Amino acid sequence: MDVNLSDSPTPRQLDQPGAARRPLARLSAAEAVLADLRGEIEAGGVPVGTKLPSEAALAARYGVSRSVVREALRSCAALGLTQTHTGRGTFVVSSRASGDLVLGRYSARDLTEARPHIEVPAAALAARRHTPEDVSALKGIIDEMSVEDDPAAWVALDASFHGLIARASGNKVFESVVAELREALAHQSETLNLVAHDRQRASDIEHRAIVAAIEAGSAELASAAMAEHLAAVDRALGTLIGR
Numbered sequence: 001m002d003v004n005l006s007d008s009p010t011p012r013q014l015d016q017p018g019a020a021r022r023p024l025a026r027l028s029a030a031e032a033v034l035a036d037l038r039g040e041i042e043a044g045g046v047p048v049g050t051k052l053p054s055e056a057a058l059a060a061r062y063g064v065s066r067s068v069v070r071e072a073l074r075s076c077a078a079l080g081l082t083q084t085h086t087g088r089g090t091f092v093v094s095s096r097a098s099g100d101l102v103l104g105r106y107s108a109r110d111l112t113e114a115r116p117h118i119e120v121p122a123a124a125l126a127a128r129r130h131t132p133e134d135v136s137a138l139k140g141i142i143d144e145m146s147v148e149d150d151p152a153a154w155v156a157l158d159a160s161f162h163g164l165i166a167r168a169s170g171n172k173v174f175e176s177v178v179a180e181l182r183e184a185l186a187h188q189s190e191t192l193n194l195v196a197h198d199r200q201r202a203s204d205i206e207h208r209a210i211v212a213a214i215e216a217g218s219a220e221l222a223s224a225a226m227a228e229h230l231a232a233v234d235r236a237l238g239t240l241i242g243r
Contacts, residue, residue: 028151029064031194033072036062041081041092052082052090071152075191078102079240101191101237103184111184112234116227118177119162123210123226124219125169134168138211146204154200155189161207165226168214192236199236206232
C-alpha cells in the first residue's frame with residue numbers, strides 16, 4: 001500500500017500527556033510502551049499513514065525516558081508497523097506485523113537461515129580450541145546476564161556472548177561474520193525480549209548449557225546446545241510473527 005507521509009496527522013490520543021493509558025506496572029517500561037503502541041496501531045486507533053508523536057511527546061505521555069520510547073519504536077519498526085524517516089518523524093505503515101522482522105540490512109529469516117551454518121560449527125570449534133580465559137569470560141557474561149534488569153544492557157551482553165564464542169572458535173571467518181551480524185542480532189533479541197516475555201531467562205539457561213559443553217571440550221554437545229538455542233529463538237520468532 002502506498003502511503004502519503006507528508007501531511008499525515010498526529011494521533012490526538014497518543015499526543016496528550018493526560019490521556020488514558022494502559023497500566024505499565026507488570027511489564028518493563030519498553031515492553032509496556034511497545035504493547036500499547038502496537039495495540040493502538042493494530043486496533044486501528046492509529047491509522048496507516050499517521051505520523052506518531054515525537055519521542056519527547058511519547059515519553060511524556062507514558063511517563064518514561066526517551067531511551068525507553070526509542071527502544072519500543074525500534075521494535076515497532078522491526079515488526080513492520082512503522083518506518084522512521086530522518087528529519088520527518090515516524091509513520092505507521094501497516095496495521096499488522098509483517099511475516100518477518102526488519103533488522104536493518106538483514107531480516108529475521110536471513111538470520112534464521114544463516115546462523116546454524118555459522119554458530120553451530122563455531123561452538124564445536126570453540127569446544128576444541130578454547131582457552132581458560134575464554135571460558136572465564138563466557139561465564140562472566142552469563143553471570144551478568146542472569147542478574148541484568150536493563151533490557152538494553154542484556155542485549156549488549158547477549159551480542160558479546162555470541163561474538164566471544166565465534167572468537168574462541170579460532171576461525172577468523174566465523175568471528176568476522178558474527179561481528180557483521182551483531183547489530184541485526186541485537187535488534188532481534190531486543191524485539192523478542194519485549195514481546196516474548198520469558199525469552200530472556202530461557203536464553204540464560206540455554207547459554208549456560210553451551211558454555212558447559214565448551215568447557216567440557218565436547219564438540220558434539222556444544223554443537224547440540226547451540227543448535228537447540230537457535231531453534232528456540234526460531235520458535236519464539238515464529239510465535240512473534242505468526243508463522
